[in-house]
Amino acid sequence: MIEGGCRCGACRYTLAVEQLPPVYCCHCRDCQTWSGSAFTEQAVVREDAIEATGPIVDYRFTSPSGSQSFQRLCGTCHTRLWNTNSARPGIAVVRAGTLDASDDIVPRAHIWVKRKQPWVVLGDDVPAFEESAPPAEFAAILMR
Ligand SMILES: [Zn+2]
Numbered sequence: 145m146i147e148g149g150c151r152c153g154a155c156r157y158t159l160a161v162e163q164l165p166p167v168y169c170c171h172c173r174d175c176q177t178w179s180g181s182a183f184t185e186q187a188v189v190r191e192d193a194i195e196a197t198g199p200i201v202d203y204r205f206t207s208p209s210g211s212q213s214f215q216r217l218c219g220t221c222h223t224r225l226w227n228t229n230s231a232r233p234g235i236a237v238v239r240a241g242t243l244d245a246s247d248d249i250v251p252r253a254h255i256w257v258k259r260k261q262p263w264v265v266l267g268d269d270v271p272a273f274e275e276s277a278p279p280a281e282f283a284a285i286l287m288r
Pocket residue numbers: 150151152153154155218219220221222223
């Protein structure tokens with residue numbers, strides 16, 4: 145069982161998985177703005193693996209591609225915890241920095257590196273994609 149939670153502690157969640165889920169980093173401009181940082185760390189899990197407690201609120205928007213993005217946040221401190229998207233039913237993307245074991249994360253891929261901050265230096269041994277990764281290739285990287 146993997147656990148995590150928001151900055152203030154009001155929201156906690158568990159992931160019904162045996163080990164840390166696969167994590168990728170997104171360096172796109174939206175992720176930089178949304179996180180207030182240089183990139184986001186995203187952990188991929190089955191949506192039904194998440195159990196959460198606390199004052200979770202949601203924020204929904206329609207992406208440029210037309211899909212519905214459904215974001216869950218702590219209603220007290222507004223930490224963004226995870227999201228789902230109508231284009232990827234059954235899959236949730238957890239903000240990996242909210243995992244209790246975030247120190248143990250080893251990213252498997254970097255995407256949108258054409259928008260990467262120049263001072264962020266990536267290892268040669270981790271796949272990196274200029275924009276979004278091709279879905280089949282990305283799934284293979286995350287599921288290996
Ligand atoms: Zn909170």
